[in-house]
Amino acid sequence: MARTIVLNAKLRRTGICGAAETLLVDEACVETHLAPLVRALLDAGCEVRGDATVRTVDPRVRPRPRTTGTRNISTR
Numbered sequence: 001m002a003r004t005i006v007l008n009a010k011l012r013r014t015g016i017c018g019a020a021e022t023l024l025v026d027e028a029c030v031e032t033h034l035a036p037l038v039r040a041l042l043d044a045g046c047e048v049r050g051d052a053t054v055r056t057v058d059p060r061v062r063p064r065p066r067t068t069g070t071r072n073i074s075t076r
Helices: 002-011 029-043
Strands: 023-025 073-075
Touching: 002 029, 023 029
Parallel strands: 023 073
Antiparallel strands: none
């Protein structure tokens, strides 16, 4: 269910700025929850940027620029 919600929130009607900008995931859930969500977003053609932990999930994840604040996937 989370996969469906995240994909819909990020990829549905992106031209109207209605897309989700940030996904915050607890570090304890990196392998069980974050990894499948990141792979689903990447496979759907979404560019994913994240912190060092997120980048370990998939080599296609790009580093988040420091100038964009929290508009990326982060772990806490």
